[in-house]
Amino acid sequence: MDSIGIGLIGTGFMGKCHALAYRSVKAVFGDVPAPRLEVLCDVPAAKAEKMAGEFGFARSTDDWRQLVDDPSVDLVCITTPNKSHKDMAAAALSAGKHVHLEKPMALTLGDAKALTALAETAGSRTIVGYNYLHNPAIQHARQLIADGAIGRIVHFRGMVDEDYQADPDLPWTWRATKADAGLGTLGDLGCHLISLAAWLAGPIESLVAETRTVHATRPLPDAGGERRLVENEDVASALITFEKGVHGIVSTSRSAWGRKNSIMLEIHGTDGMITFDQERLNELRLYQNRGPKAEQGFKTILSGPAHPPYDRFVPAAGHQLGFNDLKVIEAHAFLTAIANGHAAYPSFSDALHFEAVIHAIAESGETGQRVRI
Amino acid sequence: MDSIGIGLIGTGFMGKCHALAYRSVKAVFGDVPAPRLEVLCDVPAAKAEKMAGEFGFARSTDDWRQLVDDPSVDLVCITTPNKSHKDMAAAALSAGKHVHLEKPMALTLGDAKALTALAETAGSRTIVGYNYLHNPAIQHARQLIADGAIGRIVHFRGMVDEDYQADPDLPWTWRATKADAGLGTLGDLGCHLISLAAWLAGPIESLVAETRTVHATRPLPDAGGERRLVENEDVASALITFEKGVHGIVSTSRSAWGRKNSIMLEIHGTDGMITFDQERLNELRLYQNRGPKAEQGFKTILSGPAHPPYDRFVPAAGHQLGFNDLKVIEAHAFLTAIANGHAAYPSFSDALHFEAVIHAIAESGETGQRVRI
Amino acid sequence: MDSIGIGLIGTGFMGKCHALAYRSVKAVFGDVPAPRLEVLCDVPAAKAEKMAGEFGFARSTDDWRQLVDDPSVDLVCITTPNKSHKDMAAAALSAGKHVHLEKPMALTLGDAKALTALAETAGSRTIVGYNYLHNPAIQHARQLIADGAIGRIVHFRGMVDEDYQADPDLPWTWRATKADAGLGTLGDLGCHLISLAAWLAGPIESLVAETRTVHATRPLPDAGGERRLVENEDVASALITFEKGVHGIVSTSRSAWGRKNSIMLEIHGTDGMITFDQERLNELRLYQNRGPKAEQGFKTILSGPAHPPYDRFVPAAGHQLGFNDLKVIEAHAFLTAIANGHAAYPSFSDALHFEAVIHAIAESGETGQRVRI
Amino acid sequence: MDSIGIGLIGTGFMGKCHALAYRSVKAVFGDVPAPRLEVLCDVPAAKAEKMAGEFGFARSTDDWRQLVDDPSVDLVCITTPNKSHKDMAAAALSAGKHVHLEKPMALTLGDAKALTALAETAGSRTIVGYNYLHNPAIQHARQLIADGAIGRIVHFRGMVDEDYQADPDLPWTWRATKADAGLGTLGDLGCHLISLAAWLAGPIESLVAETRTVHATRPLPDAGGERRLVENEDVASALITFEKGVHGIVSTSRSAWGRKNSIMLEIHGTDGMITFDQERLNELRLYQNRGPKAEQGFKTILSGPAHPPYDRFVPAAGHQLGFNDLKVIEAHAFLTAIANGHAAYPSFSDALHFEAVIHAIAESGETGQRVRI
Secondary structure (H helix, E strand, O other): OEEEEEEEEEOOOOHHHHHHHHHHHHHOOOOOOOEEEEEEOOOOOHHHHHHHHHHHOOEEOOHHHHHHHHHOOOOEEEEHHHHHHHHHHHHHHHHHOEEOOOOOOOOOOHHHHHHHHHHHHHHEEEEOOOOHHHHHHHHHHHHHHHOOOOOOEEEEEEEEOOOOOOOOOOOOHHHHHHHHHHHHHHHEEEEEEEHHHHHHHOOOOEEEEEEOOOEEEOOOOOOOOEEEEEEOOOOEEEEEEEEOOEEEEEEEEEEOOOOOOEEEEEEEEEOEEEEEEEEHOEEEEEEEEEOOOOOOEEEEOOOOOOOOHHHHHHOOOOOOOOHHHHHHHHHHHHHHHHHHHOOOOOHHHHHHHHHHHHHHHHHHHHHHHOOOO | OOOEEEEEEEOHHHHHHHHHHHHHHHHHHHOOEEEEEEEOOOOHHHHHHHHHHOOOEEEOOHHHHHHHHHOOOEEEEEEEHHHHHHHHHHHHHHHOOOEOOOOOOOOHHHHHHHHHHHHOOOOOEEEEOOOHHHHHHHHHHHHHHHOOOOOOOOEEEEEEOOOOOOOOOOOOOOHHOOOOOOOOOOHHHHHHHHHHHHHHHEEEEEEEEEEOOOOOOEEEOOOOOOOEEEOOOEEEEEEHHHHHHEEEEEEEEOOOOOOOOHHHHEEEEOOOOOEEHHHHHHEEEEEEOOHHHHHHHEEEOOOOOOOOHHHHHHHHHHOOOHHHHHHHHHHHHHHHHHHHHHOOOOOHHHHHHHHHHHHHHHHHHHHHOEOOO | OEEEEEEOOOOOOHHHHHHHHHHHHHHHOOOOOOEEEEEOOOOOOOHHHHHHHHHOOEEEOOOOHHHHHHHOOEEEEOOOOOHHHHHHHHHHHOOEEEEOOOOOOOOOOOHHHHHHHHHOOOOHHHOOOOHHHHHHHHHHHHHEEEEEEOOEEEEEEEEEOOOOOOOOOOOOOOOHHOOOOOOOOOHHHHHHEEEEEEEOOOOOEEEEEEEEEOEEEEEEOOOOOOOEEEOOEEEEEEEEEOOOOEEEEHHHEEOOOOOOOOOEEEEEOOOOOEEEEEEHOOEEEEEOOOOHHHHHOOOEEEEOOOOOHHOOOOOOOOOOOHHHHHHHHHHHHHHHHHHOOOOOEEEEEHHHHHHHHHHHHHHHHOOOEEEEE | OEEEEEEEEEEOOHHHHHHHHHHHHHHHHHHOOEEEEEEEEOHHHHHHHHHHHHOOOOOEEEHHHHHHHHOOOOOOEEEHHHHHHHHHHHHHHHOOOOEEEEOOOOOOHHHHHHHHHHHHHHHOOOOEEOHHHHHHHHHHHHHHHHOOOOOOOOOOEEEEEEEOHHHHHHOOOOHOOOOOOOHHHHHHHHHHHHHHHHHHOOEEEEEEEEEEOOOOOEEOOOOOEEEEEEOOEEEEEEEEEEOOOOOOEEEEOEEEOOOOOOOEEEEEEOOOEEEHHHHOOOEEEEEEEEHHHHHOOOOEEEEOOOOOOHHHHHOOOOOHHHHHHHHHHHHHHHHHHHOOOOOOOOOOHHHHHHHHHHHHHHHHHHHHHEOOO
């Protein structure tokens, strides 16, 4: 397989991120089939055409079904708003295409399950855009844990926060509705945290949660002060139990002033601790109960060539990867899986667990009862 | 009132801390009755005598009841292991003495309530050693909140951790028993966190919790490998609801490698956020949604003369207070209350709330049910 | 001008960085002529061919003169070892090509001056790869200074360090020779610092310096322990005076264990201070003497859409740019200059000042005398 | 020797600090003669009397010569403005008293030398208040260096800054005169840095420096806008050579907005690096070239019982010492030296080197010439 035809649906935040990733991945890694940027889809058609010129796609369309059916397209990237994920992904799978889908897979757990079931019978590969999993610092954390660097895991903490819904005066949008957005902060941010928790500490078994809508209503734009209900949560927290029996806590807010892309992790072990903050994505902190007490302390490890595949981007430590680079690593993982015929991580099946957990948090937040995953 | 006679029970970690505080408080503040260091109690008598010489107490005894009844003693400091707090404090109150009691007040909530009831009928003043409340940075945080610097509080997070029980090979001690220690990490550390949560965000109404004993057994010393059960919790977390309706999370571990005196606080408001970490006790971090977006960020405020009573210790910012200085401020608060005839904060009544919450966490940890305070 | 033909010489660290930049720049920015990746040069030819496949260049060659003369090539990127910069750049200029040259321009100041003189008479555009200048955080720092956010600049400090020559046992290489490498840490790292100093605080007028070779000799590879002299400096520091009369200090080491890409800046003003560290390239720290003393502190500003052109990469703050992204911004600046017919920054003329300063530091380090630039 | 009579001259910032130190030192350490607080001196007499009551001194006076001659006084603490140090110290030495003198010893190097000569012939002990030397974290740094933890020292950097003279509108005071204050930032701050440099990296041999007065004039108070000249330096920097041949840089500013008590140190070794910042005085950062590259990083070591004499204050790490605690350690060092009949560190002789260096910086700042110490 020399090359793979790419079709990309969406040209917003994540659409651009995918375009950049597939433009760079061959130059960064060398060892994958070269992506051919075939078709770009957005609406209206003029926008799609303009962006195809900028992103370097050969053709454009305003009809995503046409993109999915295009014989030159082997791999469909779906980066449109959450509401459309399910139908697009299902169509792409049915057309035999590999699917690179942005998270979350669907608005409801039922839809995510149905989509996963479809993927399991399809002959093509899937991956969901849990890009933070691909950070070399996170991969190194996972390796350290596997190597016993902190002993047996005994406790986990994670918080993921942003402030894009912190301002009480922000106008009401579709993000506030269950019908169009599904979950609130859990769907946007919480699922990233759960993906990291499960990747580092294993699957989650059960949980009990609380959720809050911080700003109960928001003003309708140009409506003379009229306000509409916010239907989904701004804040959610849960006490979680991992399958290994470990206790943990997770919390997320989309109304946390000052937090721009904060994902704070603490993994407590019998022999040490690892901590991480996504706002400093090139730093991992490690404490080990080793050597003289007078010299123990948290070590700040800067990502470098010793943490692959950092070396594919820069051969010198401390120079730093950025947000968009993580998507390049994700694209590389997907292309490699396709080329080698194995499953990519996280496939739809893997991601289903993450999404089951966020829906369980939402459910427990409503009922107050413990929910098993 | 020119001077106040001090009797101190205990010469360990906190005993020394009290001795230093009452030696320094008049020189630091000037405006309080001078403490007279009258009687120091410890066992055996020789130790009490030696330490009285070092601490500068006039006399020593190995009988705490004698200290309590000594007519030269106006104020009794109790810094012995938790198990003894209740009887000593009750005796001191009954003898008409002011009582400066280390936390927690008692091993059980019932005992704490009984003691509080006794204090409420006594004519003397009480204070419990929740020393972190007296940090100028914390006082400033409270003032900022009162002034609306971060708007209305919408979320609270707190974690308090140390690693003194992190090592799986540490021998079994009385700390592991309900009879002698009562709660585990909740009694040692968790109550500090709750004191801060309530001081900053108001009283707590209800909670649901999980608790874990990380190291189920520990080796008996000199017992050929025999191990004994750890009866209380190493880790505890709770989803809490404040009386104001605000949701929050708290978590504590005494088995958190690398954490030496970590108390991490986040107070989320509608207009900003405040964070704090006790391991950098002279720094407060403040984010405000003010001014141009390009210039917003978390500000690190170093404690200084603008944050009273820091100025009583050092007239220049950034020079830093230490752990023992906080006890001096606490002693000042207590002496001032005694001199002026008003209640000190936190009195036994105030502290009862903190201790009710940690017992509620322990209870919910066992039952899995929500507990109202 | 719809597109610009790119010829790239070199496929190492910086060669790859250029390839990635010119692959991405149109997709990131949209508003520039599309780069056409025409010719890639390296030796041997097989390597050039292989890398052309990976980087996506149309053709390859092992003869850089052929690349320079290729009529499809409008813009020549030079990323080979320093020794070759001068001849390649001169040939490209003579062939009427735009030149994107990695720093430093030449091994000696004389060569750099000659090259600059050539560029000034050429009809084409030039830019030198002082990529850290293009960091949105640095651009914001410059804007803040221009806006008076810290008043008048009164002092400057800068340190740039790495540890690639810290290990005493590293074998001797061409980097240790004046003939092949020219300067030591000054040429590799120091010139970056000077570029930032001049960009933020204005041109430098004079200086006095000290230099040191930390590891006087290094073992020759496979030479049975024979050691050869290190001819250039591992550490250099200078007291500098800016044309504005401001005093500053700069220091650089390539033997600084633990420093991976550290560029620490302090700009002291009459009304505030700005600090920055390249190892956290998305963070700018700002102190302003404004508002109540109790609320003053250093603010950590995370790069975001309010700091253009960050927004072209990610529309949300705190998500972070990486090292390679800065080269994309540099490429954009160059393509824009070419398209619009104005000078790019820093052109050869601009960069000459930076390089004059590092040579002055080396000279003062030898003579001990103050050197005027 | 059971006890030592203390006479303290001065009740300001450092006077209070000394009073607190001598009140606490026996309770903290146990193993020293008990200080008896005999006489306190300040003007006017009423202030001395009031402060003697607060500080717990037995008697007070407004005549420092009377204090020096008081037979109950064995040890004289001198904490008055710099101008008075020399005469008071000389008188105390002549009276056979031990002298605890605040830094700097004198306004001029000549006076400091004369005083040192006097001390060398006296039978009593001396110590100068370079309190930051006594920080357990700094002691640990010195121990690490001695143990070879970072190999051979190859480079040193130090910066000491505050902002008490940063505001251009601050009125003119005696601090601005050579006659009353002597040096500017070098005397207030720079000498602390030099004490740390020499303690950690050994004596300094020669230097070349630049100095600047940032605010050339300041308004006279209540003088209708009239301004007077500032005669001494606000900023000073030097390139220094240690006797061991190591190159280093030092810089100091009293006009550095945002710096409250910043003393930043970097000690570069052939096998690692140590860094420190006095604004986080309980943290030491250590990088070692040991173990796998993937796990190397700067370790943040929190001061704790493993770093004596931290354990005398608090038995648990991370609880933090404060500024005033360092003076207690200094007082302990002095009392121990007196009791044991050995020299304290830094004695007048030791401190003379520090002060010779700051005067050399000032001299080089004026002449532009290298100065040998």
